[in-house]
Structures are given as C-alpha cells and as structure tokens.
Amino acid sequence: METLTTVAALRERVRAWQTEGLRVGFVPTMGFLHAGHGSLMALARPRCDRLVVSIFVNPLQFGPNEDLSRYPRDLAGDERLCAAEGVDVVFAPTDFYPPDRATTVAVAGLTEGLCGAARPGHFDGVTTVVARLFGVVQPQLAVFGEKDFQQLAVIRRMTTDLGLPVEIVGGPLIRDPDGLAMSSRNTYLSADERSRALSLSAALRAVVNAATAGERDVDTLRAAGRAALQVDRLDYFEIVDPGTLAPLATLDRPARVLVAGWIGRTRLIDNMAVPWI
Ligand code: PAF
Numbered sequence: 001m002e003t004l005t006t007v008a009a010l011r012e013r014v015r016a017w018q019t020e021g022l023r024v025g026f027v028p029t030m031g032f033l034h035a036g037h038g039s040l041m042a043l044a045r046p047r048c049d050r051l052v053v054s055i056f057v058n059p060l061q062f063g064p065n066e067d068l069s070r071y072p073r074d075l076a077g078d079e080r081l082c083a084a085e086g087v088d089v090v091f092a093p094t095d096f097y098p099p100d101r102a103t104t105v106a107v108a109g110l111t112e113g114l115c116g117a118a119r120p121g122h123f124d125g126v127t128t129v130v131a132r133l134f135g136v137v138q139p140q141l142a143v144f145g146e147k148d149f150q151q152l153a154v155i156r157r158m159t160t161d162l163g164l165p166v167e168i169v170g171g172p173l174i175r176d177p178d179g180l181a182m183s184s185r186n187t188y189l190s191a192d193e194r195s196r197a198l199s200l201s202a203a204l205r206a207v208v209n210a211a212t213a214g215e216r217d218v219d220t221l222r223a224a225g226r227a228a229l230q231v232d233r234l235d236y237f238e239i240v241d242p243g244t245l246a247p248l249a250t251l252d253r254p255a256r257v258l259v260a261g262w263i264g265r266t267r268l269i270d271n272m273a274v275p276w277i
Contacts, residue, residue, distance in 0.1 A: 001083045003075075003090040007136055010052075010091050014138055022049035026139035026166075028130060031055040031092075032072040033081045036174040036182035040143045041085035043171045052137050053082050054091040061125030067265075072187050091137065096129075105131040107154050107161070110245055114150050115260060115269065118235040126151055127158050134164055142166050147173040147181055149258060149271045153245060173271070175201065181270045188266040197263050199230040204272040207239065207257045211274045216251045221274075231261030239274060251276060 004010045025048025027040045062068035082090050104124050111123035144152045156168050174182045179201040203225040210224045218239050242256040258271040
C-alpha cells in the first residue's frame with residue numbers, strides 16, 4: 001500500500017492501471033476511520049482490481065459555524081486500517097482543489113429537506129468534492145455508507161444526471177455493540193453524552209417496532225420514536241420514501257426513518273429501514 005498526496009501522483013498511478021485494463025474501486029472518506037469505513041472497503045475489495053481510499057476533510061461541505069477546525073484526524077491510524085483492508089492507494093491530497101476553482105455541482109430536490117435544510121450548502125460541498133474525486137480517481141465503482149442515507153441518494157442522482165461511468169454501491173450502516181451508529185464524530189462525546197446518544201437508535205427502533213406491530217399512521221409512529229429521544233436539539237425526525245426522501249403521511253410502502261440531533265456540541269445522524277408488512 002502507498003499513500004499519495006498530490007493529484008498529479010494519483011493521476012499517474014491511475015493512468016498506469018488503466019493501460020493494464022484494471023478495474024478501480026474507490027471509497028471516499030474524511031478520515032479518522034473506523035470499522036464502518038472498513039466495511040465499505042471490504043465491500044469494494046472483491047469487486048475491483050485496485051482499491052483507492054481518499055482521506056480529505058472537505059472544507060466546502062462545512063458551514064461557517066461547524067466543526068471543520070476540530071474535525072478529528074489520524075493519518076497513521078487510517079493507513080493501518082486501510083492496509084488491513086487490502087487498500088492499494090491512500091489518496092490524502094494536500095493540493096486537491098485548483099486555487100481558482102469556479103465550479104459547484106448542485107443537485108436540486110433531494111438536497112432540500114433533512115440535512116440539506118439543517119445545513120445549507122452542505123450537499124453542494126459534497127457533490128462538488130465527489131464529482132472532482134471521480135474525475136481524478138476515475139473509478140469504475142465507488143462505495144458510500146447508508147449511514148449518510150441522504151448523501152447516498154444525492155450521489156446516485158448526481159452520477160445518473162451527469163452520466164458518470166461509476167457504479168455506486170451502498171454499504172450497510174455499522175453499529176457499535178450498544179447500538180450507536182459508528183461515526184468519526186462519536187469521539188467528541190463524553191461518557192454521559194454517549195449514553196444519551198444511544199437514544200437515537202432507540203427512537204428509530206421504537207418506530208420499526210411499532211410499524212412491525214401494524215401501526216400505519218406516520219404521526220403516531222413519529223411520536224413513538226420522538227418520545228425516546230434525549231437530544232439537546234432535534235434537527236429532524238422523519239419517515240420518508242427511501243427513493244425520493246419525501247415525507248410520508250401513511251406507511252403505505254417500505255420506508256426509511258431518519259434522525260439528526262445534537263448531543264451537546266455534537267451533531268449525530270442515524271437511520272433505519274422501516275418494514276411495510
Ligand atoms: O461521507 C463522507 O465522509 C463525506 O461526505 C465524503 C463523501 C467523503 C465527501 O467528503
């Protein structure tokens with residue numbers, strides 16, 4: 001495994017692979033990797049000949065009052081995890097955007113609700129970085145986690161709309177044994193905050209259990225979930241169509257329940273599939 005830190009070096013490596021006809025797989029990340037990221041790499045590895053993982057904390061997707069400056073970083077630990085997952089190249093660029101960058105990639109519709117409403121401009125930052133990463137890495141396959149469920153939907157839409165020759169694969173959300181969805185941001189939580197953070201997955205499970213017991217009214221389902229929440233501030237708790245992300249009034253199809261909330265200074269997200277029986 002090697003770590004490349006410039007766009008030029010990565011392009012050179014990818015060009016050599018292309019002349020050999022090798023299939024390139026890609027897992028984009030912002031680093032501080034955990035087993036959830038490892039599971040995305042494990043999903044990509046058997047589907048490609050060469051696997052690239054990018055580690056880049058993308059300033060464009062952070063709002064002015066968000067945690068860009070304190071976002072956790074640990075390149076040495078990230079390299080160890082990548083090596084253990086059979087990654088060929090870690091791409092940790094120091095020169096990612098052209099200094100005179102003038103292009104923003106924006107997806108309408110899907111980005112307007114949920115995290116898009118709570119974090120204006122966030123998804124423009126995500127699609128702009130992912131489009132450029134696709135241009136530089138030129139993967140045939142890219143894996144994104146279902147933990148960021150809306151992000152995955154937005155990236156699928158962008159890839160289809162721009163006709164990008166990349167297969168997008170979604171990887172299941174991975175939880176710690178106590179139920180907390182794995183996230184690099186969990187490192188911010190104190191012991192008390194972490195125990196309150198468990199209320200996110202408990203609230204989602206309450207919705208799934210009520211739906212499994214036959215409840216169809218979405219207001220009732222949401223109320224069952226919200227009663228379990230112990231967040232300091234709630235950004236949203238919604239039950240949506242998993243394709244369009246439009247809120248549902250009645251559970252008349254398989255759905256997704258999504259939550260975003262603040263525990264102290266830490267914003268956490270989580271989601272679960274809601275069965276329609
Ligand atoms: O999910 C993430 O870690 C980031 O949003 C991504 C896709 C790497 C873009 O910076």
